[in-house]
Amino acid sequence: MEIKHIQDHLMSVEEGYVRCFLIEGENAALVIDGGVEAGLREMVEKQTSKPLTFLLTHSDPDHTAACGEFEEILMHPAEMARLAQKRKTQSRFIAVQEGDRLDFEPYHFEVVLIPGHTPGSIALWEKEKRFLISGDSVT
Numbered sequence: 001m002e003i004k005h006i007q008d009h010l011m012s013v014e015e016g017y018v019r020c021f022l023i024e025g026e027n028a029a030l031v032i033d034g035g036v037e038a039g040l041r042e043m044v045e046k047q048t049s050k051p052l053t054f055l056l057t058h059s060d061p062d063h064t065a066a067c068g069e070f071e072e073i074l075m076h077p078a079e080m081a082r083l084a085q086k087r088k089t090q091s092r093f094i095a096v097q098e099g100d101r102l103d104f105e106p107y108h109f110e111v112v113l114i115p116g117h118t119p120g121s122i123a124l125w126e127k128e129k130r131f132l133i134s135g136d137s138v139t
Contacts, residue, residue, distance in 0.1 A: 001043055018062050024048045025104030033135055034066030041069035057135025058121040059083035078120025
């Protein structure tokens, strides 16, 4: 795993063909997706000491290795049963829906439902800064 700084408060965690993201807000940090290798939380905690929120864009295996490293997992309800079938975890699932806002100043994301790849695939839209974070390609 390798951390790359994209811009202020926004980093990617690279694992070959898989990418996770770390958003470091003023009071808390957001980890987006869990990659294919264990140890993501430990790597993220070297970058920030702020409380962590963990979100899955979808439940494919190349996004879920770190699920057991976080107490709570935010995801769309359509992904919950899929994740429970694929990966055993004691983590508590928390539903996010299209239109929900996740605020990690200076970033303010809106959850966008993009079903197709999986039934509950989501992306995070940062309207003011004009970028979208998705788990897989968006066409």
